[in-house]
Structure formats: structure tokens, C-alpha cells
Amino acid sequence: MLRAWLDRAQLDPPIPVWIDVRLEQPPTLTDDPRPVFRQPGVVVRADPSDGGVHLTWEAAPAVAEVHATQPQACVTLSPSAAARLDECTDTFLVTVLIFLLRRTGWHHIHAATAVDPAGRGWLLAGDGQAGKSTTAALLATQGWRVGTDDTAFLAPLNGCVTAVAYRAPIALRPPGYRLLGRLGGTLLPRRRKLGYWPEELGGRFAARVVPDVILFTSVGIGPTTATPLGARESLAQLVRWSAWVMLEPDFAQQHLELLADLARQAKSYRVTLGPDLFARPARLTELLA
């Protein structure tokens, strides 16, 4: 099942990553003075760098130890964690994967990715309420190629910053799929969302996207608007949505330089997404023309 999860994600890092999984009650964490970095459902202790990374799942007993420099992790899942493997992969193990891929030079960003019919690469960054998934689904209905609606990894490939998609269904909340007006989709009961593959919506999957355009999105009730951002403002936003840059001093500089390269490479905009986009999806590209 874990192999199926990794196969579905369709990641192809430059160095193999190793996850050693043990099914047993995980050891209780003794005093660990390192500062805590919290993610939804996951507690991360990542500093200092020579200590590796310790991750704890809050939903059921499960821990992981990631090697300080190598893409190797030892994961211990309790029987109750193993019984919730779908949830465990979506929250805990994907966080372990983020740290493993960091050791291969790939750095996580909370963003959607797409390629428009003209071949331009797009990256949409923002929080869970920023309209990334609904927009990604809308773009798929317009024949765009979509990589991910939420999780991407930035990598230096062929002289460009490339966003590698973590392949998963585009997950829409009820307001999103009502706006989209599409039937079908797969119920994602734990997340109370409907999941759509880009292909179900008329699009295709884009495993890797070289961003030419970056949108920092939010949702509004008025018409869709776009404001250009300079590279420095763009970098400030990228740091916000690629927050792991603040962890692990040994990797932080490389991560920061990658974000700076991306800010220079692409044109960036702050975009407020309005409901008018669903009547005229082309408005997004018109605004940025």
C-alpha cells in the first residue's frame, strides 16, 4: 500500500529515497529540547542539523527519524496508525517525504501548478482557502495541463527552477465543486471533499512545470484582479509558502537561493480570484497580458 502511494505520487527524485517502515509500538520520545515546528497533525523537531529530524504523528502513535544529511528515514507505525494508512500517508508520511526530498535538492512549496495551452508554466501559491484547487480544476476544464492543486517540489533542472508535482486528485470543497458545476469526482470522506483527476475534467497531468507566471492567490467576492509584484516582494511571498526554508541550517541557503531564482525567473502577481472567473476563465490570462 505504501508502494502504491509512492507510485501514485509519480515523483522521480535525482537520488533514491529510502523509507524503512516498522510495524510496532513506537518508542516514547524522551526529552527533546529542540524547538517544535508544527504542521497540521504532525510535530517536527528539526534543529540542530546534526541531530536529524524527528517527526511525530498526533493522530495515532507513529514516529519517524530522518537522517541528518541522507535521504533515509526510519518510520515506526503502531498498529492503530497502520490501520489508518490513508490518513497517515496524507499527513504524516508526506511530511517525512518532504524532508527526504529536501536531501535530494527538492524543496517543498504549498502551490498548484499548471501549463496553459500556449505552453507557459504557472504556479499558484497560497493557503488552504486561497482558491488554488478550484482554479486548478477550472483550468483543467479549459484543457490546461495540471500538475497538482496543493503540493509541489521546487528543483533546479536544466538551468531553470522547475516545480515537480506530487500527483493527487484535485480536492474540492462543496463551494468549489458547486462553482465548477461538474458531476463526478471521488468522495474523499476524511477531508470532506470531492477529488478529481485533471483527466476527468478535460485536462492532462503535467509532472513538471517550469513557472513563467506566479500567482499569489486569495478569494474575493468582486471581480478578479491582478497586481504585479517585484522580485523582492515575490520572494517574500515564496518564503511564506515554502516555510520549510526556515528549518535545517544546512539546507536553508540552497532552499533560499532556489526561491530567489524562481522569483527572478517568473513574473509574479497578487491575484484576487472572483466568481467572474467561472463565467470567463480566459479572464485570468487576459488580466496578465
Place this chain on the structure above:
Amino acid sequence: MTVRYLRHPELRFTAVEGEGVVLHLRTRRYFTVSESGLAVLEALAAPRTLEELVPVVLNRYEVTPERAEQSVRDFLERCLTADLLAVERVG
């Protein structure tokens, strides 16, 4: 007594559009600094005194030595407040 300034070991920074973007990994805060501030931070790869840092600005801009010193002094004060720098007293 000589006062020398040194960078916090958990600072990371880069330049974009001529300005500096600084991460403080310990406090997990993010800062931007001017071009001259970036030059001072770069010069602080090793501990330096105020007197050693003033030429960093003086050599880049057409300003008086007094103005350069005040500019560096102000920058160092702001950095100390934000915990970006520390001081060591020698002698």
C-alpha cells in the same frame, strides 16, 4: 575595549533586485535590508568593528564619512534589536 559585531550563525540571506532578503532561522522571521545593509552583512562574514564597517558604505556611495558612520551605526542598532547580530567585547 573594542566592540566587534558578528552575524547570528543562523542567518541566511540572498540578494534580489539589489536588496537583501534575510532569514533568521532561530526566530523564523524574515527581513529585507537595503543594498548598503546587505553589503554590511556580507562584510560581517568575520567579526568587525564599526570602524572597519564604515568603509564598506564609504567605498560604495558618495557620502561623507560622518554620514556613512551614522548609516552603519543605525543599521547595526536595528540588526541588534532584531537579534540578527551579536557583539563581542575584546580587550
